[in-house]
Amino acid sequence: MPGVRIGGTDRIDVRKTYKLYIDGAFPRSESGRSYLVSNPKGAELANASRASRKDVRDAVRAARKAAEPWAARTAMNRGQVLYRVAELMEGRRDQFVAEVAAAEGMSGRRARTLVDHAIDRWVWYAGWADKIAQLLGSSNPVAAPYFNFTIPEATGVVGMVAPESSSLLGLVSRLAPIVVSGNAAVVIASETRPLPAITLGEVLATSDVPGGVINLLTGLKAELVPVLAAHVDVDAVDTWGVAAEQQAPVEISAAESIKRIARRPKGISDAAFDWTDDRAAQRPEWIAAFLEMKTVWHPIGA
Amino acid sequence: MAVMATETKPGAAVPAPVATNGGAPLPAPLPTPGGPPNSWGLGDGQAIPWEYAPAPESREIVTIRERYGLFIGGKEVAASDGLTFTTIDPSTELPLAEIAQATQADVDAAVRAARQAQSKVWGKLPGRERAKYLFRIARLLQERSREFAVLESIDSGKPIKESRDVDVPLAAAHFWYYAGWADKLDYAFPGRVARPLGVAAQVIPWNFPLLMLAWKIAPALAAGNTVVLKPASTTPLTALLFADLCRQADLPPGVVNIITGPGEIGMALVTHPDVDKVAFTGSTAVGRKIAQGIAGQGKALTLELGGKAANIVFDDAPLDQAVEGIVNGIYFNQGEVCCAGSRLLVQESIAELLIAKLKDRLSTIRVGDPLDKNTDVGAINSRAQLDKITELVAAGVAEGAELYQPACELPGRGFFFRPTLFTNVAQSYRIAREEIFGPVLSTITFRTPEEAIEKANNTPYGLSAGIWTDKGSRILMMVKRMKAGVVWANTFNKFDPTSPFGGYKESGYGREGGLHGLQAYVRLEDR
Numbered sequence: 045m046p047g048v049r050i051g052g053t054d055r056i057d058v059r060k061t062y063k064l065y066i067d068g069a070f071p072r073s074e075s076g077r078s079y080l081v082s083n084p085k086g087a088e089l090a091n092a093s094r095a096s097r098k099d100v101r102d103a104v105r106a107a108r109k110a111a112e113p114w115a116a117r118t119a120m121n122r123g124q125v126l127y128r129v130a131e132l133m134e135g136r137r138d139q140f141v142a143e144v145a146a147a148e149g150m151s152g153r154r155a156r157t158l159v160d161h162a163i164d165r166w167v168w169y170a171g172w173a174d175k176i177a178q179l180l181g182s183s184n185p186v187a188a189p190y191f192n193f194t195i196p197e198a199t200g201v202v203g204m205v206a207p208e209s210s211s212l213l214g215l216v217s218r219l220a221p222i223v224v225s226g227n228a229a230v231v232i233a234s235e236t237r238p239l240p241a242i243t244l245g246e247v248l249a250t251s252d253v254p255g256g257v258i259n260l261l262t263g264l265k266a267e268l269v270p271v272l273a274a275h276v277d278v279d280a281v282d283t284w285g286v287a288a289e290q291q292a293p294v295e296i297s298a299a300e301s302i303k304r305i306a307r308r309p310k311g312i313s314d315a316a317f318d319w320t321d322d323r324a325a326q327r328p329e330w331i332a333a334f335l336e337m338k339t340v341w342h343p344i345g346a
Numbered sequence: 347m348a349v350m351a352t353e354t355k356p357g358a359a360v361p362a363p364v365a366t367n368g369g370a371p372l373p374a375p376l377p378t379p380g381g382p383p384n385s386w387g388l389g390d391g392q393a394i395p396w397e398y399a400p401a402p403e404s405r406e407i408v409t410i411r412e413r414y415g416l417f418i419g420g421k422e423v424a425a426s427d428g429l430t431f432t433t434i435d436p437s438t439e440l441p442l443a444e445i446a447q448a449t450q451a452d453v454d455a456a457v458r459a460a461r462q463a464q465s466k467v468w469g470k471l472p473g474r475e476r477a478k479y480l481f482r483i484a485r486l487l488q489e490r491s492r493e494f495a496v497l498e499s500i501d502s503g504k505p506i507k508e509s510r511d512v513d514v515p516l517a518a519a520h521f522w523y524y525a526g527w528a529d530k531l532d533y534a535f536p537g538r539v540a541r542p543l544g545v546a547a548q549v550i551p552w553n554f555p556l557l558m559l560a561w562k563i564a565p566a567l568a569a570g571n572t573v574v575l576k577p578a579s580t581t582p583l584t585a586l587l588f589a590d591l592c593r594q595a596d597l598p599p600g601v602v603n604i605i606t607g608p609g610e611i612g613m614a615l616v617t618h619p620d621v622d623k624v625a626f627t628g629s630t631a632v633g634r635k636i637a638q639g640i641a642g643q644g645k646a647l648t649l650e651l652g653g654k655a656a657n658i659v660f661d662d663a664p665l666d667q668a669v670e671g672i673v674n675g676i677y678f679n680q681g682e683v684c685c686a687g688s689r690l691l692v693q694e695s696i697a698e699l700l701i702a703k704l705k706d707r708l709s710t711i712r713v714g715d716p717l718d719k720n721t722d723v724g725a726i727n728s729r730a731q732l733d734k735i736t737e738l739v740a741a742g743v744a745e746g747a748e749l750y751q752p753a754c755e756l757p758g759r760g761f762f763f764r765p766t767l768f769t770n771v772a773q774s775y776r777i778a779r780e781e782i783f784g785p786v787l788s789t790i791t792f793r794t795p796e797e798a799i800e801k802a803n804n805t806p807y808g809l810s811a812g813i814w815t816d817k818g819s820r821i822l823m824m825v826k827r828m829k830a831g832v833v834w835a836n837t838f839n840k841f842d843p844t845s846p847f848g849g850y851k852e853s854g855y856g857r858e859g860g861l862h863g864l865q866a867y868v869r870l871e872d873r
Contacts, residue, residue: 179536184860186842187519194846194862279851292642299637301806302630302649302852310644323872337857339846340825342835 068255420599
């Protein structure tokens with residue numbers, strides 16, 4: 045089983061054990077299970093942790109604990125924390141290129157483009173942290189003596205089913221808009237291409253993103269997604285990476301606790317979506333999908 | 347706006363009225379313990395022994411026909427199988443009219459009419475022309491406001507002063523506000539083109555029948571959608587009168603379609619494969635069923651569901667003003683309000699005084715004929731709702747809460763319920779957890795702001811909240827910590843077409859009102 049080759053070949057590689065990323069730590073699945081990950085051509089890459097329903101619950105608990113303090117940070121601070129993720133990814137650029145090339149079975153050149161876009165995407169969303177409230181908030185001219193204003197707030201804990209094809213850029217493109225506003229995320233990574241997600245976890249662990257704000261699980265979507273969708277302490281789900289035949293069952297369980305549901309738009313295929321198209325793949329609406337609008341009435345008078 | 351009651355001018359003295367059918371098999375009201383409050387009133391919480399002269403609003407302005415059909419493609423039609431159901435006056439239990447009971451075939455026809463109108467007419471009409479139709483509707487509603495108000499009170503049981511001063515003016519204001527958006531969509535969403543979603547299926551409740559119609563139809567039409575609306579089966583009349591208004595406005599056929607019938611017809615409508623957008627206001631249980639019914643269909647969905655709002659009174663609040671706000675928060679529209687302030691959270695140090703003042707105030711609330719201009723609390727909307735309120739109040743007593751009801755006289759027939767105040771309520775009691783949707787207030791005390799926040803947020807709902815304090819910085823701190831979509835500071839139950847309304851958590855998602863409400867009816871495309 046060849047490892048991901050970063051350096052020379054004249055020594056024996058030190059291979060990495062891919063684990064989960066929960067609450068700022070890297071546990072194996074509590075179930076002790078793993079599954080074999082191959083590249084699209086069938087070559088073996090590594091064993092990934094096969095998370096269990098208990099791992100999902102642990103991740104949700106970590107996310108819930110982290111969500112309120114994360115949302116309470118200043119917007120500028122959250123922006124800087126996201127920018128820091130880009131800084132750290134930049135330093136590991138070659139590693140990400142090698143991992144994405146291996147995971148997605150593509151040339152190094154193509155993988156480099158994807159990784160560059162993933163880094164730039166963090167930068168793009170980092171800048172939104174202290175602007176989205178001005179774009180989506182309002183002061184409302186009510187016909188009565190009240191100062192009335194509307195402010196966006198983070199929804200809370202978001203369960204995210206990552207795109208299946210795009211192991212890193214797709215993941216970052218959906219994750220950054222969730223966390224930039226103050227949400228905490230529980231991510232189920234691409235099932236077939238999970239390894240770059242865990243390496244992203246290594247970046248997150250050494251960045252300033254507080255433990256628990258982003259939790260990354262690898263495993264079988266058929267097993268994990270229903271648990272995440274049904275969890276009553278999850279406030280919203282991003283179903284981009286849900287298989288078409290699973291969409292309705294996921295929405296049915298999500299509706300049990302009136303979760304917000306963000307969907308892949310009709311007619312857009314996960315495999316064919318071009319994540320390098322900035323107009324299409326980075327949008328303030330994707331931040332808005334995980335926000336609540338709070339309207340306040342305050343009397344005007346002496 | 348939502349001002350609940352005015353000061354009472356005493357008339358001739360009569361003996362204290364004897365409680366009649368309280369609607370609930372409950373103990374008679376008890377004298378208030380704890381001594382009189384020091385500011386006003388008699389202090390014993392009993393009914394002030396005055397008789398009020400009746401001040402009935404004339405019904406003459408309204409003609410209620412014997413039967414009403416569905417409004418499909420600009421025409422009034424009978425149900426495909428000819429079946430009807432009866433709508434009654436909840437204040438007398440007497441029948442008002444026979445209403446067509448739509449079938450699946452009628453749903454199909456209505457959606458077809460809406461689709462045709464959207465793709466052939468309404469969707470192609472320039473925004474400035476759509477705007478003028480909506481302005482016409484706003485004007486017509488103003489012109490016929492008294493007719494709508496009287497009919498609304500007759501069919502729903504709500505007091506005339508409320509339908510006259512709140513529901514109908516606000517409904518007209520909604521059309522007015524969104525009319526102006528119809529030709530300004532290019533400026534509404536920076537960098538994006540706003541396209542209509544297509545056909546909107548809208549299901550609305552019985553507590554604000556005409557106002558909810560306006561909240562649904564105005565933004566949908568402004569954005570270029572057409573609609574099929576289903577009013578609640580107990581309150582179809584103002585929606586059907588609105589159909590006549592569409593005719594007067596020369597609105598193109600099929601732009602607004604109204605079908606009437608039970609909940610199953612609402613479900614058939616929202617799950618119809620040719621519907622693009624679903625908007626529902628009602629209970630969380632039904633909202634959940636709708637979300638599950640359309641799962642996987644890719645329809646846009648907004649839900650405005652139940653609530654269990656905390657109305658939080660701090661020790662530095664202006665108490666007399668707070669009492670008015672509490673009364674308005676829970677007894678407005680018989681408490682049949684999703685955002686009603688049904689949990690009163692009082693700081694411990696002022697609890698005794700505030701409760702005494704509140705009991706005193708309750709004794710002057712006038713319950714009775716919805717068409718009497720002095721009525722504060724009208725009829726409960728239906729027998730089923732009255733039964734539900736009765737059952738939950740009985741549960742509150744059984745669980746150990748202390749009940750207070752003023753000894754006001756209730757009409758001999760119709761669905762009426764006394765304004766009810768519970769003290770000694772634990773958070774675990776059903777009356778503190780479940781949405782009662784009636785004139786029932788549960789009081790809970792707290793010591794610190796932290797405890798108030800914890801208790802206020804301790805519910806799966808998150809629609810609204812109230813904060814009463816003299817301290818601005820505390821208001822904004824509480825605003826930040828409340829999980830609620832609308833927060834009223836030193837006021838309650840205020841609404842405006844420019845002000846986004848909607849819930850957190852299990853109170854639903856999406857907003858109605860303002861620019862945010864417009865967004866719920868558009869698809870944003872790249873420029």
